[in-house]
Amino acid sequence: AQSVTQLGSHVSVSEGALVLLRCNYSSSVPPYLFWYVQYPNQGLQLLLKYTTGATLVKGINGFEAEFKKSETSFHLTKPSAHMSDAAEYFCAVSESRNTDKLIFGTGTRLQVFP
Amino acid sequence: GAGVSQSPRYKVAKRGQDVALRCDPISGHVSLFWYQQALGQGPEFLTYFQNEAQLDKSGLPSDRFFAERPEGSVSTLKIQRTQQEDSAVYLCASSFGRPLYNEQFFGPGTRLTVL
Numbered sequence: 001a002q003s004v005t006q007l008g009s010h011v012s013v014s015e016g017a018l019v020l021l022r023c024n025y026s027s028s029v030p031p032y033l034f035w036y037v038q039y040p041n042q043g044l045q046l047l048l049k050y051t052t053g054a055t056l057v058k059g060i061n062g063f064e065a066e067f068k069k070s071e072t073s074f075h076l077t078k079p080s081a082h083m084s085d086a087a088e089y090f091c092a093v094s095e096s097r098n099t100d101k102l103i104f105g106t107g108t109r110l111q112v113f114p
Numbered sequence: 115g116a117g118v119s120q121s122p123r124y125k126v127a128k129r130g131q132d133v134a135l136r137c138d139p140i141s142g143h144v145s146l147f148w149y150q151q152a153l154g155q156g157p158e159f160l161t162y163f164q165n166e167a168q169l170d171k172s173g174l175p176s177d178r179f180f181a182e183r184p185e186g187s188v189s190t191l192k193i194q195r196t197q198q199e200d201s202a203v204y205l206c207a208s209s210f211g212r213p214l215y216n217e218q219f220f221g222p223g224t225r226l227t228v229l
Binding site for chain 2 (some may be wrong): 004036039043044045046049090092094100101102103104105107108
């Protein structure tokens, strides 16, 4: 069965600092991997996704993530945090063969301090 | 164009009441998903439609939960005899569907509170 683990339910950084949100997955088949962001009272918005090809994926708002098969990881990074990045971030995996349903992690709340 | 819309945005029900939650997907989207997000948790899959066909309902927690999409567009998630543990945000998502993976676009959710 597929699963996603997000280490750290809360991460705090200063504005301008590096953002690193961790995600590890388990999957018996080559996975599709996603990062979503959720702002208060809003729906989930896709930041980036990995399906096939290049393992370093660039997304919106300056975020990127690298798929590392050997480490079963898909960590999300941003070189310089902005106040507007404060939100809840969810990593998700999809079994690529039979269904597009997403399996989500429990989320990481990012706080950005001035 | 318009995104995925859900109604109502907030619903308060007394324990034992039936509720119906509506999802209007993006026009032309073939696939429609329902997820349940409990407080402090990530969304959990409930069910999936391709057009009007319900292809996967493995995530529905009990037979009190029922979903339909009779004309392959609007979908309704119905919960009968609501219980306090049903309190959660119910998210709907739609996508163009297969063969290639397509992004799921999420609605704002319906927050259900069962008293």
